[in-house]
Amino acid sequence: MKTYIIVIFMLLMASCHYSDNELTRTNGTVTLTVVNETFKVDFRFCVNCRKDMSNWDLSGPFAGMKTRDDLLNLYKTKHVPIQMGYSSFNTGSESVFAMLEYKLAQECFNDNCDSEFRKEVLQLATNFQKAKYQEYNTVFCAQKSGVFLMAVILAKEREHTIEFVDRATLQQALLCLSNDKFVSEDFSNLIIEYSEKFLTSNKN
Numbered sequence: 001m002k003t004y005i006i007v008i009f010m011l012l013m014a015s016c017h018y019s020d021n022e023l024t025r026t027n028g029t030v031t032l033t034v035v036n037e038t039f040k041v042d043f044r045f046c047v048n049c050r051k052d053m054s055n056w057d058l059s060g061p062f063a064g065m066k067t068r069d070d071l072l073n074l075y076k077t078k079h080v081p082i083q084m085g086y087s088s089f090n091t092g093s094e095s096v097f098a099m100l101e102y103k104l105a106q107e108c109f110n111d112n113c114d115s116e117f118r119k120e121v122l123q124l125a126t127n128f129q130k131a132k133y134q135e136y137n138t139v140f141c142a143q144k145s146g147v148f149l150m151a152v153i154l155a156k157e158r159e160h161t162i163e164f165v166d167r168a169t170l171q172q173a174l175l176c177l178s179n180d181k182f183v184s185e186d187f188s189n190l191i192i193e194y195s196e197k198f199l200t201s202n203k204n
Contacts, residue, residue, distance in 0.1 A: 021067040021068055021069060021112075022066065022067060022068075023065065023066065023067065023068065023070075023071070023103070023106075023107070024106055024107060024110045024112075025106055026041075026043050026106045026109050026110075027043055027044070028043060028044055029041070029042045029043070029044060030043065030109075032109075032155055032156070034155065034156070034158040034159070035158045035159055035162055037158065037162075037167060039155050039170070039171055039174055040171070040174065040175060041109065041152065041155065041174045041175075042174065042175045042176075042177055042178050043102075043105075043106065043177070044177065044178045061074075061096050062074075062099075062100075062103075065103075068104075068107040068110075068113065068117065071100065071103055071104055071107060072104070072117070072120065072121060074100065075100055075101075075104060075121070075124055076124065078097060078100065078128075080097070080128055080131040080132055080139065080142065081096075081097050081139050081142060095141065097139075097142045097145070098141045098142045098144070098145035099145075101125065101142070101145035101146055101148070101149045102145050102148070102149070102177075104121050104125075104149055105145075105148055105149040105152040105153075108121055108149070108152050108153050108156060109152050109156060113156075115157060115202075118153045118156065118157060119153075119198075119199060119202065121149070121153065122150060122153045122154075122195050122198070122199060123199055125146055125149050125150050125153075125195070126150065126192050126195045126196060126199070128146060129143075129146040129147070129150065129188055129191075129192055130192065132146060132188075133185045133188065140182050140183075143182070143183045143188060144176055144177055144182075144183050145177070146188070147173050147176055147183050147187070147188055147191050148173065148174070148176055148177050150173070150191050150192070150194075150195045151170055151173035151174045151176075151191060152174065153195070154170055154191075154194055154195065154198060155170060155174060157198065160198060160201070160202055161194065161197075161198050164194065164197050164198075164201075165194045165197075165198070166194075169187075169190060169191075169194075170194075172187075173187075173191055
């Protein structure tokens with residue numbers, strides 16, 4: 001009898017561990033309360049992408065993605081999309097890149113997502129974000145998705161970022177997807193600066 005109980009317990013534990021890493025979806029505008037602060041996080045329509053990103057499914061380039069680790073491994077293989085000139089229309093590759101960052105933001109927002117995963121994503125996101133403002137590389141949609149992704153991680157890790165991340169700026173970044181303003185390089189650099197401070201201060 002004891003053997004059966006142990007086996008069932010182990011199976012339940014394995015099942016719980018897998019479900020923690022299954023892909024999740026957070027839509028709409030949600031409220032996040034952390035360290036006695038409340039933020040609004042807008043996962044809705046991305047104006048510059050002209051897409052309702054919350055309703056995109058994981059087909060096409062994302063086929064076979066079942067866990068957040070799958071998304072992270074795909075993110076590691078990506079390069080920042082290039083768009084020559086200042087067209088207001090996003091390219092296909094930019095849409096894919098932005099969707100990937102959006103999906104990772106959903107995962108990092110999940111309470112079951114651990115800090116180590118968030119930090120690994122954040123390190124990649126900061127590196128990618130710097131390349132999005134190189135000359136002639138006007139990927140407006142991906143610029144927004146990167147700022148949003150970094151902001152979500154900084155907000156979820158607020159216990160460790162409250163000392164050096166300005167609340168008002170962080171709140172602005174958490175609402176950047178659905179407004180009609182482009183993300184300036186100065187604002188992006190500020191979020192990158194916050195992210196790098198967090199990463200540096202939390203090295204093992």
